Amino acid sequence: MRRAAAELALSAGVLALGAGAAVGTALLPSEGGYAGIGPNFFPGIVAAGLLILGVWLGFEALTGRWRRGDEARSTFDKTPFLWISAGLFAQMALVGPGGFVVAGTALFACVARGFGSRRVARDLAIGVALALGVFLFFTRFLNVSLPAGWLAPLLGGAGL
Amino acid sequence: MGAFDALLAGFSVAATPVNLLWCLIGVTLGTFVGVLPGVGPALTVAMLLPLTAKLDPTGALIMFAGIYYGAMFGGSTTTILLNTPGESASIVTALEGNRMAKAGRAGPALATAAIGSFVAGTIATVALTLVAPLVVELALKFGPAEYFALMVFAFTTVSAVLGTSTVRGLTSLALGLLLGLVGIDSQTGQPRFAFGIPELLDGIDVVVLAVGLFAVGEALYVAAYQRRLTGTLEKLSGSIWMSAEDWKRSWPAWLRATGIGFPFGTIPAGGSEIPTFLSYATERKLSKHPEEFGKGAIEGVAGPEAANNAASTGVLVPLLTLGIPTSATAAILLGAFQNYGLQPGPLLFETQSALVWGLIASLYIGNVILLVLNLPLIGLWVKVLSIPRDLLYAGILVFATLGAYSLHQSWVDLATLYVFGLLGFAMRRWDFPVGPAVIGLILGPLGETQFRRALSISQGDASVFITQPISAALLALTALVILVPWLIRRLK
Numbered sequence: 284m285r286r287a288a289a290e291l292a293l294s295a296g297v298l299a300l301g302a303g304a305a306v307g308t309a310l311l312p313s314e315g316g317y318a319g320i321g322p323n324f325f326p327g328i329v330a331a332g333l334l335i336l337g338v339w340l341g342f343e344a345l346t347g348r349w350r351r352g353d354e355a356r357s358t359f360d361k362t363p364f365l366w367i368s369a370g371l372f373a374q375m376a377l378v379g380p381g382g383f384v385v386a387g388t389a390l391f392a393c394v395a396r397g398f399g400s401r402r403v404a405r406d407l408a409i410g411v412a413l414a415l416g417v418f419l420f421f422t423r424f425l426n427v428s429l430p431a432g433w434l435a436p437l438l439g440g441a442g443l
Numbered sequence: 444m445g446a447f448d449a450l451l452a453g454f455s456v457a458a459t460p461v462n463l464l465w466c467l468i469g470v471t472l473g474t475f476v477g478v479l480p481g482v483g484p485a486l487t488v489a490m491l492l493p494l495t496a497k498l499d500p501t502g503a504l505i506m507f508a509g510i511y512y513g514a515m516f517g518g519s520t521t522t523i524l525l526n527t528p529g530e531s532a533s534i535v536t537a538l539e540g541n542r543m544a545k546a547g548r549a550g551p552a553l554a555t556a557a558i559g560s561f562v563a564g565t566i567a568t569v570a571l572t573l574v575a576p577l578v579v580e581l582a583l584k585f586g587p588a589e590y591f592a593l594m595v596f597a598f599t600t601v602s603a604v605l606g607t608s609t610v611r612g613l614t615s616l617a618l619g620l621l622l623g624l625v626g627i628d629s630q631t632g633q634p635r636f637a638f639g640i641p642e643l644l645d646g647i648d649v650v651v652l653a654v655g656l657f658a659v660g661e662a663l664y665v666a667a668y669q670r671r672l673t674g675t676l677e678k679l680s681g682s683i684w685m686s687a688e689d690w691k692r693s694w695p696a697w698l699r700a701t702g703i704g705f706p707f708g709t710i711p712a713g714g715s716e717i718p719t720f721l722s723y724a725t726e727r728k729l730s731k732h733p734e735e736f737g738k739g740a741i742e743g744v745a746g747p748e749a750a751n752n753a754a755s756t757g758v759l760v761p762l763l764t765l766g767i768p769t770s771a772t773a774a775i776l777l778g779a780f781q782n783y784g785l786q787p788g789p790l791l792f793e794t795q796s797a798l799v800w801g802l803i804a805s806l807y808i809g810n811v812i813l814l815v816l817n818l819p820l821i822g823l824w825v826k827v828l829s830i831p832r833d834l835l836y837a838g839i840l841v842f843a844t845l846g847a848y849s850l851h852q853s854w855v856d857l858a859t860l861y862v863f864g865l866l867g868f869a870m871r872r873w874d875f876p877v878g879p880a881v882i883g884l885i886l887g888p889l890g891e892t893q894f895r896r897a898l899s900i901s902q903g904d905a906s907v908f909i910t911q912p913i914s915a916a917l918l919a920l921t922a923l924v925i926l927v928p929w930l931i932r933r934l935k
Contacts (some may be wrong), residue, residue: 293873297614304621307636315754322628325891326635330621336614343610363666365614370661371861374844375854383848390844391837397666398833405835413838417845426497427849 292342295338301333325427366397387414446576453800457808462505465498466805469506470812473513475848478827479835480521481661484514485772485881487651490839492779493846500783503797505805507779510770512564512806514753515526516813517555519748524677535723536751539743541677546739555693555741556748557817558685562694563701563749564810567756570705572803573586575792576825578764584788587897587906588772592917594890597711597767602879604928611875612909617864619883622647622926630895631886632907639756642855651797651847652884653771655860656842656877660867662836667868677827682816689741696745704750708757715754722750734929756806760930765800766889773877774885 310328311323339356377386391410392403400406408416418438431438456462476487488718491510495503514790521542536556543552569661585593602616603609625636626646638644685693707718726742727733737741761767766788768774780787785795792799817824830838870877900909909915 290873293869300621302620304636309777311635312631312633317544320895320898322631322635325887325894326624328824329617329624332617333621336610337615339610341902343608350866356879364663367659367663369859369862370840371844375857375861377846378854378857383845387845389842391841394662394840395833398836400833404633406834410837410841413841415839419589420690421493421845421849425494426854427493428847429849430852 287344289345291341294341294344296337297333297340298337301335301337304330304333361407363397367394370394370397378430378432380432382434383418383429383439384411384414384434385432387417415423448573449576449796450572450804452797453802453804453809456501456797457505457804458868461807462502462801462805465502465506466509467731467810469509469813470513470516470601470816471509471811473510474517474813474816474824475513475827476510477514477517478520478824479517479830480525480828480832481665481836482839483772484511484518484658485775486654486661486843487514487517487877488772488775489650489657489781489844490846492650492775492782493849495779496849498780500531500785501801503780503783504625504798504802507776508802508805509809509812511755511776512752512809512813513816513883514772515752516557516560516817517824518561519551519751519829520817520821523552523556523744524679524825524826525828534742535719538723539740540748542737542739543741543744544679549677549679550688551685551740551741552744552777553679553821554683554685554818555689555745556749557814559693559697559700559745559749559822560752561814562697563753564756564813564907565696565807566701567705567708567753568803568810571756571760571806572710576850577801578760579789579792582765585765585772585789585913586911587893587900588911588914589917591890591893591897592885592908592914592921593765593767594893596917596921596924597761597769597886598879598883598890600711600924601769601882604924607874608648611873612633612879615870615875615877616883618877619652619880622652622880623884624889624891629789629892638805640855642851642853642859642863645851647859647889648847648850648856649775649881649885651850651856651860653881654843654846655773655863656867656870656880660877662840663864663868664871665836668872669861676828679822683821685741692730692741692851696722696742698903699725699751700749701753704753705757707750708754708769709760711761715758716753718754719747720751722746751911752895761800763791764789766791768882768885771881772883777885809820818841838870841893863932864893866891 304326308323308326311321311326313321315322348436369388373393374386374390388407388410391413392406395406396403418429422429473487473489476482476490477484482700487511488507495506501908519536522537523544540552540556543549546684598617602612625643627634627644634644703722703725704715704718708715723743723746726746727736730736730742732740732742758770758773761769762773762777764776766786768777777787783789794846844857847856850856867877897907898905
């Protein structure tokens with residue numbers, strides 16, 4: 284029973300998503316011109332589908348028909364998971380003020396750390412090289428603008 | 444204009460120096476990224492999509508076809524040389540190819556995969572050239588009701604019928620459909636599920652979903668569960684050339700596999716998984732050396748690899764002629780078309796004839812370039828395989844987030860990406876297929892549009908879907924593919 288807790292939680296998540304979609308659908312207008320159905324028709328079907336699927340998943344979880352993958356045997360290693368998440372959050376926070384190169388380097392170093400690297404200096408160096416290379420390639424060669432941020436004085440007018 | 448004239452016109456587009464260059468860049472990048480362990484064709488295409496943001500559509504799509512093909516070729520190098528734990532069971536090539544490599548026959552295994560992919564890819568492209576105009580002719584008779592019925596059929600097969608669990612396949616599809624609703628309703632301009640966030644009003648981009656599920660989700664999963672498992676990389680020693688015996692055993696397998704792969708690719712059967720498996724089973728049955736299977740039989744590499752490529756080309760038939768993606772990778776390719784305001788389908792063959800036929804012609808060229816890239820230059824790709832895993836995933840994530848960020852230059856897209864990463868992690872962990880979500884995101888809005896158009900034409904009369912013969916037949920077929928397996932299970 285305890286083993287099905289995660290599966291039940293997922294089923295509840297699907298149910299909650301369905302309920303949220305149903306509420307969102309109820310707020311949409313329904314008038315639909317010639318078709319007789321409006322912009323709320325499909326959202327209604329999807330919401331109903333999610334609610335049914337949530338119940339169905341819950342049923343499978345309780346009756347033990349949810350086949351478990353190999354992971355059930357190995358344990359969840361939370362440190363690398365958190366390092367990668369931290370890297371992505373660092374990038375979200377840094378990309379605006381710090382620019383693409385700074386944010387990309389932070390992400391690179393955090394993910395490498397998450398995968399077990401202990402060589403911080405090497406990771407930062409490779410991260411800078413990769414992010415800078417990508418930055419220059421996109422801004423100079425492909426004309427896609429990326430923020431230069433704190434490095435703007437060094438990178439010139441390459442970015443935003 | 445016959446298919447042959449159209450193709451000749453296509454070659455005059457594809458063979459211009461600049462388009463040849465895009466094709467070369469595409470196949471090279473596709474092979475490079477496809478070789479990276481843990482990066483499949485879908486992620487390869489999604490990660491490289493931002494590269495084409497500022498290109499003209501013809502060049503960009505030619506490059507994309509190259510990336511798509513290159514990713515297939517590159518992937519086979521990885522499965523043969525690197526025994527990736529946890530993944531080998533799903534890829535049949537790994538069964539035989541990796542055994543061959545372990546026995547010191549990596550060269551012939553890579554050669555039969557590359558030449559087989561070339562042969563199958565080329566024959567399948569000829570088939571595509573011949574079949575596409577016929578499907579276009581049929582598709583021109585399709586109205587909104589028929590399109591909607593066809594999409595229902597595709598939805599059903601990719602989510603409910605294929606895969607291990609109906610309910611999890613459908614849940615994945617429903618998530619994709621829900622995400623597809625986010626943004627401005629194309630019929631009325633009504634914003635839906637956008638919560639007033641400007642980045643969401645544009646809708647969820649397929650790149651963000653695909654990269655979130657395949658790159659971020661995969662990285663989180665591998666780090667949390669498989670960090671200590673490392674693959675063993677086989678050495679490429681000895682000649683890469685095949686012996687006369689190898690040739691004799693390979694070519695019938697290539698041809699049979701092409702015959703299996705192409706038709707399977709054209710129907711909504713979820714891409715290349717089923718045909719590669721069928722080809723493997725066929726070769727094992729027909730082989731004069733059945734005792735070698737499981738120990739490194741060359742037919743077991745030649746067949747599945749050729750089937751994989753033939754099916755990938757087959758997938759382009761419904762994608763180009765009907766605008767229906769039948770695999771996650773095809774859904775992302777459709778997203779690439781949409782970025783240019785192009786909607787694949789029968790009309791595209793008329794309005795953008797040069798682009799479509801240029802694209803098909805570039806497939807022939809791309810196949811030749813790939814053969815050259817993969818045989819003499821194989822040593823280069825083997826080096827790519829030795830990139831340590833920490834740096835590999837770090838690099839993948841930097842590139843993956845770039846694609847999402849470059850959409851609006853906004854951190855909101857990065858946050859969305861992370862949410863999809865968590866979703867992808869959970870789906871991988873609890874065994875939900877990811878493909879239906881990506882297909883649902885792309886196909887959902889198209890299905891809704893066709894449904895509402897059909898009802899507009901019939902003045903709200905819903906019987907239009909069952910009174911039109913083609914639509915009724917498709918819906919009946921859908922009911923059959925659901926009911927027949929269920930009945931068989933009941934009767935057993």
